[in-house]
Amino acid sequence: MKKIKCECGHVNPEGTVLCEACGKPIEGNQHIDGNDKKKLLNMRYDGTARRSQTYNKSIVDKIWSFFSSVKVGVWLIVIALVASAIGSIFPQEMYIPQNAVSRDPAIFYEERYGIFGLIFYQLGFHNLYSSWWYMILIALIGVSLVICSLDRFVPLFKALRKQRAKRHETFLSRQRLFSETETVSSEDWAALKEGLKKQRYKMTEEDGHLLAEKGRFSRWGPYVNHIGLIIILLAALLRTTPLFYMDEYVWIREGEQLVLPGTDQEYYIKNKDFIIDNHDPNDTRFKEAISKEGGEVPSNYQTDVIIYKAKQPEVTGAEPELEKIIEDDIRMNKPVKFDGYAVYQQGYQLNEFTSMSFKVHKTDDPDEKALGSFTIDLTSPKSEYKLENGFRVEINKYYPDYYLDDDGVPASETNYPRNPAFVMLVHPPNGEEPEISFLGIGKNIDATGENDYNVGITDFEMHDVSGLRIRRDYSLPYFMVGAVIFMIGVIQGMYWQHRRIWIRPKDGGILLAAHTNKNWHGVKKDIEKVIAGTKVKMVSDQQELDE
Amino acid sequence: MSNNFIELSSTLLYTAFFLYLIATVFFSFTIGSKRKSDGKAAKIGITLAIIGFLAQVSYFITRWMGSGHAPVSNLFEFMTFFGMAIVLGFIIIYFIYKLPVLGLFALPVALIIIAYASMFPTEVSPLIPSLQSHWLYIHVTTVSLAQGILTISFVAGLIYLIRQIDQTKLTRRSFSLEVILYSLILFVGFILASTLFSVMNYNVSFEQPTTGNNVVEVEYHMPAIASPNDSTLITKDVMNPWFETPEWMHGADAGRKLNTLIWSFIFGTGLYLLLFLVFRKRIGAVIQPLLKNARPDLLDEICYRAVAIGFPAFTLGGLIFAAIWAEEAWGRFWGWDPKEVWALITWFFYAAFLHLRLSRGWHGEKSAWLAAVGFAIIMFNLIVVNLVLAGLHSYA
Ligand code: HEM
Numbered sequence: 025m026k027k028i029k030c031e032c033g034h035v036n037p038e039g040t041v042l043c044e045a046c047g048k049p050i051e052g053n054q055h056i057d058g059n060d061k062k063k064l065l066n067m068r069y070d071g072t073a074r075r076s077q078t079y080n081k082s083i084v085d086k087i088w089s090f091f092s093s094v095k096v097g098v099w100l101i102v103i104a105l106v107a108s109a110i111g112s113i114f115p116q117e118m119y120i121p122q123n124a125v126s127r128d129p130a131i132f133y134e135e136r137y138g139i140f141g142l143i144f145y146q147l148g149f150h151n152l153y154s155s156w157w158y159m160i161l162i163a164l165i166g167v168s169l170v171i172c173s174l175d176r177f178v179p180l181f182k183a184l185r186k187q188r189a190k191r192h193e194t195f196l197s198r199q200r201l202f203s204e205t206e207t208v209s210s211e212d213w214a215a216l217k218e219g220l221k222k223q224r225y226k227m228t229e230e231d232g233h234l235l236a237e238k239g240r241f242s243r244w245g246p247y248v249n250h251i252g253l254i255i256i257l258l259a260a261l262l263r264t265t266p267l268f269y270m271d272e273y274v275w276i277r278e279g280e281q282l283v284l285p286g287t288d289q290e291y292y293i294k295n296k297d298f299i300i301d302n303h304d305p306n307d308t309r310f311k312e313a314i315s316k317e318g319g320e321v322p323s324n325y326q327t328d329v330i331i332y333k334a335k336q337p338e339v340t341g342a343e344p345e346l347e348k349i350i351e352d353d354i355r356m357n358k359p360v361k362f363d364g365y366a367v368y369q370q371g372y373q374l375n376e377f378t379s380m381s382f383k384v385h386k387t388d389d390p391d392e393k394a395l396g397s398f399t400i401d402l403t404s405p406k407s408e409y410k411l412e413n414g415f416r417v418e419i420n421k422y423y424p425d426y427y428l429d430d431d432g433v434p435a436s437e438t439n440y441p442r443n444p445a446f447v448m449l450v451h452p453p454n455g456e457e458p459e460i461s462f463l464g465i466g467k468n469i470d471a472t473g474e475n476d477y478n479v480g481i482t483d484f485e486m487h488d489v490s491g492l493r494i495r496r497d498y499s500l501p502y503f504m505v506g507a508v509i510f511m512i513g514v515i516q517g518m519y520w521q522h523r524r525i526w527i528r529p530k531d532g533g534i535l536l537a538a539h540t541n542k543n544w545h546g547v548k549k550d551i552e553k554v555i556a557g558t559k560v561k562m563v564s565d566q567q568e569l570d571e
Numbered sequence: 572m573s574n575n576f577i578e579l580s581s582t583l584l585y586t587a588f589f590l591y592l593i594a595t596v597f598f599s600f601t602i603g604s605k606r607k608s609d610g611k612a613a614k615i616g617i618t619l620a621i622i623g624f625l626a627q628v629s630y631f632i633t634r635w636m637g638s639g640h641a642p643v644s645n646l647f648e649f650m651t652f653f654g655m656a657i658v659l660g661f662i663i664i665y666f667i668y669k670l671p672v673l674g675l676f677a678l679p680v681a682l683i684i685i686a687y688a689s690m691f692p693t694e695v696s697p698l699i700p701s702l703q704s705h706w707l708y709i710h711v712t713t714v715s716l717a718q719g720i721l722t723i724s725f726v727a728g729l730i731y732l733i734r735q736i737d738q739t740k741l742t743r744r745s746f747s748l749e750v751i752l753y754s755l756i757l758f759v760g761f762i763l764a765s766t767l768f769s770v771m772n773y774n775v776s777f778e779q780p781t782t783g784n785n786v787v788e789v790e791y792h793m794p795a796i797a798s799p800n801d802s803t804l805i806t807k808d809v810m811n812p813w814f815e816t817p818e819w820m821h822g823a824d825a826g827r828k829l830n831t832l833i834w835s836f837i838f839g840t841g842l843y844l845l846l847f848l849v850f851r852k853r854i855g856a857v858i859q860p861l862l863k864n865a866r867p868d869l870l871d872e873i874c875y876r877a878v879a880i881g882f883p884a885f886t887l888g889g890l891i892f893a894a895i896w897a898e899e900a901w902g903r904f905w906g907w908d909p910k911e912v913w914a915l916i917t918w919f920f921y922a923a924f925l926h927l928r929l930s931r932g933w934h935g936e937k938s939a940w941l942a943a944v945g946f947a948i949i950m951f952n953l954i955v956v957n958l959v960l961a962g963l964h965s966y967a
Contacts, residue, residue: 068930094930098923105919112909112956119908153907271903303697308574309638313696325700356700357900368902493902503904507891514883542879545668545872567868 028053032192037179039078042071045188047195064566065198067539068185072179092175096166104161111152114144166257173250184243189228189235191526191537199526199537201547201563206533212558213534216527219554225525234527243541245517252510258412258500270496273370276327277378277403278487286494287365289334291348296328298372298488325369326355331362346542354492364496371491377402377441381483382463384415384450387475397482402441414453417479421447426464450477523547525554536563576637577695583630584651588685590623591658591678597673602861613671620674621662626657638695641708645696649711650688650953656719657681660877667895668873672865677726679686683758690765690926706896712912713888717881718949724877726944729868732863735936744936745855751943752854753843760839768793768834775809775856777802777826789826796833799826864950871935875928882921889914913952920948 026038034045042049042065049059049071053525056077056466057066066069076092090096114137126135129150133141196202198320217234219364220227225236263269272286274293281294301324305314314321330351334344354360359368379401383394396411402424410415423436426445435447445464452459461479462469468480523540525547536555540547543566551563597616623779631652632643642648642802660676664670698707729751736744769792777789779802789799798804798812817824850857893914894904905911924941927933 094926098926098931101919101923101926105916105923108912108916108919112912115909116907118906153912307697309577309588309695310697312694315690315691316694317696321697322699323697323703357704357706359902366902369901370902384763497903500898500904503894507894511883511887511891514886518879518883543872543876545869545876565868 032188032190034186037073039073039075040071041066041073042195043192044070044183044186046190046192047071047187048192049194049198056188056557061545062201063198065195067199069180070183071182074175074179076175088171088175088230091168091171094172097165097172100161100165100168104158104165106217107152107158107161111149114141114150116152117150143357160287162257162260166254169250169253173247177244177247180243181230184240187235189526190233191235191528193528193530193535196526196528196537197536199539200544200565200567201538202566203536203561203563204530205536205559205561206531206534208534208558208560209534212560215558216554216560219556220525223550223554225523225550232529234525236525237523239520240360242516242520243522245513245515245520247299247512247513248516249513252506252508252513255506255509256503259506263497263499268340268498270494272494274492274494275371275373275489275491277376277489280406284331284365284367286496289344291362291365292332292334293367293492294330294332295490298490299324299326299328299372300372300528301326324355325372326353327369327492328353329360329367331360364498366495368493368495369490370493371438373442373489373491375486376489377444378485378487380444380481382417383475383482384411384417384479387470387478392478392480394482395477397462399483400446402444415477416451416453418449418458419446419458420449423464448479450475450479452477521546523550525551534560536560538563574637576633580630580634580642581631581693583626585684587623587627587630587655588682590619590626591682591685594619594623595675595678595682598671598678600672602675602864610671610794613674616671616674617662620658620665620678624655624662625657627651627658631655634695638662641712642695642697642869643708643711643715644702645692646697647688648693649693649695649715651685652712653715653718653953654681654685654688656715656717657684657722658719660720660723660881661726663720663880664727664873664877667876668869670865670869670873672730673723673726673864673873676730677723680722680726680755682760683755686762687758690762698813699901704896704900706892706899710888710892710896713884713892715888717884717888718953720877720881721883721949722946724874724881724942725946727873727877728939730865731867731874731939732936732943733858734862734865734866734870735939736855736859738853738859741853745853745938748855749853753825753839754947756843756846756854757835760837760842761835763842764793764831764834764838767838775804775806778805779826791827792828793831793834795830796911797826797830802826867935871938874939875934878921878924878942878945882925885921886918890918909956910952913948913956917945917948917952920945 028036028038028040028050030036030043030046030048030050032043032046032048034043036044037048039056041053041059042052049065051494054060057068057071059065059071062354074092075085076089076239080089114120114133117129120129120132121548126132129145133145133150135141138146144150152158170465197204217227220236223238225238228237270286272284274282274285276282276293276295278295278298281292284291284293300322303310303314303321303323305311305319310321328351330350332346333349334346336344350360350362352360354367354369356369359366361367364474376467379399381397381399383392383397385395396413396415398409398417400406400409400419405419405422407419409419411417421434423434423445423543424443425436425438425443426443427435427437429435437443443465445462445467448461449461450461459477461475462471462473463481465481468478470478485561521540521543523538523546525536525538528535528537536551538547538551544567548563548565555562588796594616594721597612600612601610602618631642634648643652650855657677658681661681700841716844732744732748732751736748738745773794775790775791775795777795777799778786779789779799780786788805794810795804795812797814797816802815804812816829835919846854846857850861893911897906897911898904924945926936928938
């Protein structure tokens, strides 16, 4: 490595722009930070030698230089920004509305948004945020962040530790805030020091030269926040593995007991009751708003559940023994949590049919006396029901959620028993030909008009269904740690500033210069206070506004 | 009892509004003077702004007491809070930098936002289950405070641009600046149109078929230029719609929103042209000479400092608190819902702003343009995402 020795005696590493000790610009290296074209010195990294600016031969050097450029970093951020915006134009695949004509993305986007929707879908933007290229983009931002930070942090850290109070004259005069005072009395010197102390500057003196510094720790803010970001990106990576992250959804009827999916058969859940409450429409506060909403504004979605833990039986295949561990209600914003799992209230379906009871009677019997009756359990309908006195009812067709489709043909909209309808074949006991009946809610159609027997609905039971989400996410603590570190870093870097004031004696007077990494207004205020009552001249702002 | 609180709260909001208005007038008196904060007008202005702010805080508290929940649960309440956050941001920055001209621009922006807010339904609404969480107000208030401070960065940037951009010729820069000013006037257009037609009690109804064989009635409170898609007019003796809202505009009430947008453009453009006829100059050129005494370096500093203060706050409120709440409510802390995506975009954008400034030396004018784009993104998230890109968050 080519070392560079400065006239102050300090030996600097190759690529140094400003001597680490005295700050004198090092000849031949000024183009690196652009100091050759400007009056003011670029103080961003105190003129330290950065790997990216120094070595550019091998392929590693080139990659390093590429990723350590903030220009590249900003481009990556801007591309991610634009891509994210594009993805929000139409709903992502998972947000295709329930009531869409088709939830198949190949149909939905074109059907709803026309040609733009088709393009959106064909370019894969309907899954943009989990696409490989979006992931790569985010990963590149991560790489850029690490390299960029290392490239600057290490030399800057070393330089700030090595900096000396005694600085070269050009270093001072080429700072943005600078003044020269011809004569300064010893009282004024004392007042300056007193003032700096009052402003809580740390002072170092060397041969009558003074460096006053405060808030250096804020310089590390960006590096700290970038570490936080890296942790968040790593956490996101962890979360893609099933070891860290499990997400399941289950529909559960009132009264039903199920294995909680995703828990390796270890936990069972029972839905005791599903409840919807509405806000009181007569509440004087909300009356107007509620009536605008059509009289019903929900105030609570709740599932009362019992959660059991299964003790695995000795014999495989035997029923596990269940131990009740939690009895609680799950509401929105109030999940139930246990053993690293959390169960959330996510959806519901009201008034599904649990069972329907029917009777068979003679069509011409005015009393409709039952000749036989049967009950269909809609959670497990059978294909045939044998009645007490020899009748047999065959379920020829079952439409759980009956409607007439566009061609007027009966069909089922969903597989849930929300509007059940049946085509039944009634076999009389005497072995005659079966008669066909069509039955549904509010419908009882005799296809031929010649049926001797009629089937009628006598009773039904209904239930609600609750949609629950089961999650286990071991990556959360890592995200939390990353977020906290990020916040510490940004606050450290943004709400404090690194301010330095240099005073250099010169022929009975002084040169005064100051630098801060941000908030120039603040450091000027400091200086005003420090020099108040002395003859020291206020610094002038030599900033070249480049417009 | 609770209704008294609600009535009191709306009186307080009016009070705050008028105090901000008068404060703006006083700040306008400071314009010619070379002195900074020691001017009498500036002192009165900032005092009025503070009293107005306190009145608005009282509005917030009394409305909270009246409704039983923090009033940040619908678009009206949220936007008003945002207006309040802008005033707070202004007061904070004022005490750091003592720059009266900031008030002359920041307060009108807050006024426009509050007036815009009150064009949406203002009655207190009960909380739906997903909003019943402490995180509602922790998250929403921090986000708005952050956005309020970031708005001050836009205000400083705007003053910078008006002061600095050469108005002698029509260039891309002077044109872009004029576009920004015109956009602000469009908000005024929206307010004018809404107020005018609501004073006239204007009403038109349409019947619009929906899924199945159902028909819904759609009501407009402005004359219909664009009717709802595939609808029939049922009100008699009113202006016939000129065209139908195209089918691909789907969101709820697409027709009404499009129609309102058209009227805002008509009124806003009319107002702009009127101003142009009166002054025979670009608005930027009209204001420019008034800002001679504003120091560009200070404006630039404020533009940056406001971002430096607002960015951490935005991260905390808009991303971290948001994620914690989403985790509690929906069981996923991040879900790529449009509102979430736009929070991320805002965050990316200001991160880019900071990096460009820090490492590529984007000071002064470039930085001021960026601040304006940042504000546009914030407004997009507040308005367009809320009203147009449907998602889990769209209330109102
Ligand atoms: C979205 C991701 C990022 C965020 C949120 C972020 C955040 C920040 C923040 C808040 C600062 C402090 C700025 C200031 O003090 O004004 C900073 C500084 C910095 N960032 Fe990032 N950053 C991100 C990505 C990157 C990337 C990809 C790079 C690499 C090119 C990078 C390189 C830097 C550098 C070099 C600094 C300046 C350090 C200094 O000069 O003291 N950042 N970053």
